[in-house]
Amino acid sequence: MSVTDTDQRFDIAIVGTGFASSFFLHRLLKNTDSNARIVVIERGRKRDIQWQRDNYRQLHIEGSETFTTGFGAKEWLYTPSFGGGSNCWWACTPRFLPEDFEMKRRFGFDRDWPFTYEQLEPFYCEAEDLMSIAGDSRSPLHPRSRDFPFPPHIMTEPDRALANAYPGLFTALPSARARKSTARRPACCASGVCNLCPIDAKFTILNEFSEVYADPRVTLLLNTEALHLETEAGKPSALVCSNAARIKAEQFILGANAIFNPAILLRSGLEHPLLGRRLNEQIGVEYEFDLDGMDNYQGSTSLTGHGYMEYAHAERRSRSAALIETSNIPRLRLEKGKWRQRLTIKCIFEDKPSQSNYLLCSQNDKPELHFSGYSGYALDAIDRMDTRLSSLLSALPIEKLNRREIKDTEGHILGTTCMGKSVDDSVVDGFGRVHTWPNVVVLGGSNFPTSSPSNPTLTICAMSLRSAQHLFPARTS
Numbered sequence: 001m002s003v004t005d006t007d008q009r010f011d012i013a014i015v016g017t018g019f020a021s022s023f024f025l026h027r028l029l030k031n032t033d034s035n036a037r038i039v040v041i042e043r044g045r046k047r048d049i050q051w052q053r054d055n056y057r058q059l060h061i062e063g064s065e066t067f068t069t070g071f072g073a074k075e076w077l078y079t080p081s082f083g084g085g086s087n088c089w090w091a092c093t094p095r096f097l098p099e100d101f102e103m104k105r106r107f108g109f110d111r112d113w114p115f116t117y118e119q120l121e122p123f124y125c126e127a128e129d130l131m132s133i134a135g136d137s138r139s140p141l142h143p144r145s146r147d148f149p150f151p152p153h154i155m156t157e158p159d160r161a162l163a164n165a166y167p168g169l170f171t172a173l174p175s176a177r178a179r180k181s182t183a184r185r186p187a188c189c190a191s192g193v194c195n196l197c198p199i200d201a202k203f204t205i206l207n208e209f210s211e212v213y214a215d216p217r218v219t220l221l222l223n224t225e226a227l228h229l230e231t232e233a234g235k236p237s238a239l240v241c242s243n244a245a246r247i248k249a250e251q252f253i254l255g256a257n258a259i260f261n262p263a264i265l266l267r268s269g270l271e272h273p274l275l276g277r278r279l280n281e282q283i284g285v286e287y288e289f290d291l292d293g294m295d296n297y298q299g300s301t302s303l304t305g306h307g308y309m310e311y312a313h314a315e316r317r318s319r320s321a322a323l324i325e326t327s328n329i330p331r332l333r334l335e336k337g338k339w340r341q342r343l344t345i346k347c348i349f350e351d352k353p354s355q356s357n358y359l360l361c362s363q364n365d366k367p368e369l370h371f372s373g374y375s376g377y378a379l380d381a382i383d384r385m386d387t388r389l390s391s392l393l394s395a396l397p398i399e400k401l402n403r404r405e406i407k408d409t410e411g412h413i414l415g416t417t418c419m420g421k422s423v424d425d426s427v428v429d430g431f432g433r434v435h436t437w438p439n440v441v442v443l444g445g446s447n448f449p450t451s452s453p454s455n456p457t458l459t460i461c462a463m464s465l466r467s468a469q470h471l472f473p474a475r476t477s
Helices: 019-031 049-055 103-107 116-131 157-165 210-214 258-266 376-392 458-473
Strands: 010-015 038-041 170-172 218-221 226-232 235-242 247-256 283-291 305-306 322-327 340-348 356-358 369-370 399-404 437-442
Touching: 010 019, 019 038, 019 210, 019 458, 038 283, 103 210, 116 458, 157 170, 157 305, 157 322, 210 218, 226 247, 226 258, 235 437, 247 258, 258 356, 258 437, 283 376, 322 376, 340 376, 376 399
Parallel strands: 010 038, 010 247, 038 218, 247 437
Antiparallel strands: 170 305, 226 235, 235 247, 283 340, 283 399, 305 322, 322 340, 356 369
C-alpha cells in the first residue's frame, strides 16, 4: 500500500519492526480501541524463514551500506529488514542487574537511569513470557516476581563445575531458543548456527508476532525509509519518507536503532547537546582453552552459561564489569581421545559512553559515524581479565590457552538519544518522550544512559512494554 499527502491521517506512526517497535505495538494494540489507525514504516523487506534458508541470509541490503564512517572506522552491525535483529540474534536474554540502573547512586559513575530495576521488573516478566524464555529462576542477583516460563537449558560439564565453584554467581544462560516445543517453535536443535536458526526454534518477530502486523488497525509499509519529521506550530505533524510518502499523524514512535533514531531527529531540526552523542556498544573478548580430561558440548543449546564473578563487584566506578558467557558450539581438538576437551568463553565488557563517539546527519544524507575508541574504563578491565581469568576458571582442568580475540562488534548499538529526568541532561524522558516534542517517542537501545555487560534485547523489550503501557493506558468503559 502506498501513502501520499492526500491520504487520510493516522493516529500513530511507528518507525521500524524490530524488538523495540514490535513489543511497543503489541502492548499498544491491547490498550487502544478498535478504530485506531496505526501505520508502521519499515526500511527493509519481509523475508520468510524459507527464503532466509534458501538464500542463507535475512536481508536484501547490508546495514553497513546505510551509513558512512568518519574517523576511527569500526564495525556497527544491525539488520535492516522486517523483524530487525530478531532475524539474526543469538537469543541471549539476561536481565540487567539492579545496579545497572543506579550507577551514579551506587558507584558515583556517570549517571542513573530515570527508573529502577523494581519499576521495570513486571515488564521483564511480561517480555520473558512473550518470548517463552528458558532460564534458571533461582538467581539471587535478579529479584523476580515470578519464574521463567520454561526451565533452563541443560548445562555442560564445565558449566556445572563453575556453578559448583560459584554458587549464585554462575547460572544457566537465559535464552529465547526454545527449551521445549511451543505452539509455533520446536525445541532448540543445539547445532550452533543461531544467526539463522535452521529449525526456527528461536524467538523472532516473524514466527511469534505476525498477528500483531496482521491486525486490521495496522498498515505496514515495507521497503520505505523514514527520513525526517515536519513540524507545524513547533510540533511534529508529518513524517517524510522515501518513495514520496508523507505520513500525517498525531503521535510518532521512533523504533529504528541507535543510528537512525537520532538521524531522523537531527534531520528534523531537533537540537540537543546529547543528540547523536555517546554512541557505544559492549566489547566482546573471546578465549579458547584446551581442557585436561574434561569433555565439553553436552548442553541443549549453543550458549549455555553466564558467570557474574567479574560483574557484581564493588569496584565498578573505576573499571568495567564483565559477563562471562560459555559456548556449547563444538570446536573440536585433533588429538585422539581429546576431541571434546575444549572450551570457548566470551567475556563481555560494558563501555563508558563518551561525547567523542557520535554521529552526524544532515538533510537526506546518510548518517556519518565517528568513533574515537573504547574507554580506558573498559580497556583496563580487559587487561585485568587477562591476568584474572586463570584464577576465575581454576575449577576447570585448564591445559592451555589457545587464543584471545577482541571481537569486531557485539551487534548492540547504544546511547545516542540518552534518557533522563529533564531536558538539561537528556534527549528523552524515562518513557522515551522527546522532552521538547512530547508527541514524539523514541524506543530502544539509543535511550540507554549507560551500558551494561548484559545483552540489551530483553531490557529493550521490557522498556517498550512499559512505555506503551504508560503512554497509551488501557481504556476503561
